[in-house]
Amino acid sequence: MKALVKYAKGNGNMEIRDVPEPKPGPGQVKIEVKAAGICGSDLHIYHDDIAIPLNPPVVTGHEFCGVVVEVGKGVTAWKSGDRVTSETAFSFCGKCHYCITGYYNLCNERRTLGYWYNGAFAKYTVVPQERVHVLSDSIDFISGALLEPLACVTHAVLELTTITVGDVVLVVGPGAIGLATLQVAKAQGATVVVSGTSIDKERLEMAKKLDADYTINVQEEDLQKFIWELTKGKGVDVVLECSGVARAADDALKVIKKQGQFTQIGLFGKPITIDFERICFKELKVTGSLGSRWTSWEKAIQLVEQGKVRTKPLVSHEMPITEWEKAFRMFENKEGLKLVLIPVEN
Structure with a gap:
């Protein structure tokens, strides 16, 4: 064969x-x-x-x-x-x-x-x-x-992260994993923001069709300003990082609230540099997710x-x-x- x-x-x-x-x-x-x-x-x-x-x-x-x-x-x-x-x-x-x-x-x-x-x-x-x-x-x-990818998402979103009704969740990266993550977070009653870049234009449109509450192209809009206005300066309750891009992960750390949850789902494929001190200063709960x-x-x-x-x-x-x-x-x-x-x- x-x-x-x-x-x-x-x-x-x-x-x-x-x-x-x-x-x-x-x-x-x-x-x-x-x-x-x-x-x-x-x-x-x-x-x-x-x-x-x-x-x-x-x-x-x-x-x-x-x-x-x-x-x-x-x-x-x-x-x-x-x-x-x-x-x-x-x-x-x-x-x-x-x-x-x-x-x-x-x-x-x-x-x-x-x-x-x-x-x-x-x-x-x-x-x-x-x-x-x-x-x-x-x-x-x-x-x-x-x-199989959906099972990986449910492990990350339902078993390793706590999302309650009304939480504001940022899904970073509107690929297939991100769009599945969006749907699982919505099933938990969250308000979901999906972020991407200009190359993700069609994917962000699909996010809207799958009932994302908000989508944002971070190359055209200021993510931090958008999140501050949406959450009245508090920041998002949960970040579900699906892009596997260092810059995106670092930016997400800027818009998560103090004592928020950050779950890494996407794979970077190499060592990355991020401002790890934000995890300390915000007392963030951070987890990875495997399979x-x-x-x-x-x-x-x-x-x-x-x-x-x-x-x-x-x-x-x-x-x-x-x-x-x-x-x-x-x-x-x-x-x-x-x-x-x-x-x-x-």
């Missing part, structure tokens, strides 16, 4: 290759991939500047959904024909403090689908049965391919089923996997919004 393979470490070193069709081992489920989204971390894999362990040669891709076509020995919870999606945490130790308490996303031994184990930029992939979730008939395959866990997946699926989060409007392009180079270039150039790759027949 044709698959997008990171065949060696280093910048680039990725191509479509013919690889053997996988077989499920004991306790594993084989899934026919119907759609797979391109994540920002896939670009980091391409450029080899990501801290998550990578084990080339490996089939890339980890945001996906599909249909079960075969199960391995001992699998009873799943059967051929089931519509499913899957977590990315393929393996972890199961013994450390983080695994025992359900935070296996933080396990030092965690190894990830599409990084260490063959992933979803292919016709078929194999995953452990414990990581599989039901994709209800109400969720189409394109929407379902975005459940997702079982509970965040269940919450993400529930939000989509209830219509509180819409993922399909975030998809601007559906392309065959053979056009991955064009899709990656578009992603890096911020052309379109979310790009989804569709597997091809051999």
Whole structure:
């Protein structure tokens, strides 16, 4: 089968290759991939500047959904024909403090689908049965391919951040993650401001369509002045930083209130410089967010089923996997919004 393979470490070193069709081992489920989204971390894999362990040669891709076509020995919870999606945490130790308490996303031994184990930029992939979730008939395959990034968002916004009705929340960066974050924050009853730059014009328009209360182009308007007027000089209650841009994160620290919450969701891909003393002077509660866990997946699926989060409007392009180079270039150039790759027949 044709698959997008990171065949060696280093910048680039990725191509479509013919690889053997996988077989499920004991306790594993084989899934026919119907759609797979391109994540920002896939670009980091391409450029080899990501801290998550990578084990080339490996089939890339980890945001996906599909249909079960075969199960391995001992699998009873799943059967051929089931519509499913899957977590990315393929393996972890199961013994450390983080695994025992359900935070296996933080396990030092965690190894990830599409990084260490063959992933979803292919016709078929194999995953452990414990990581599989039901994709209800109400969720189409394109929407379902975005459940993985949404699960990361629900982990950050619902499990690591406290948002209450009436809070003013600044979402920095109107990419697919930012637009999902907007919707989850709105579901909590927040007043949401989404910020971006001139290149984000269409994305900021999409934010309005997804019920953002305010949008701001920080290259055309003064963010600090806007926030001061909106909050009567107090500052925003919560910052959800989704851009992974140092300047944007630093600017967000200027407009957050004292004792506010700052959650970093976007990845910078390199060390950055920010005014860290603002965290002290404002007594900010700051957290990072890494991946997702079982509970965040269940919450993400529930939000989509209830219509509180819409993922399909975030998809601007559906392309065959053979056009991955064009899709990656578009992603890096911020052309379109979310790009989804569709597997091809051999």
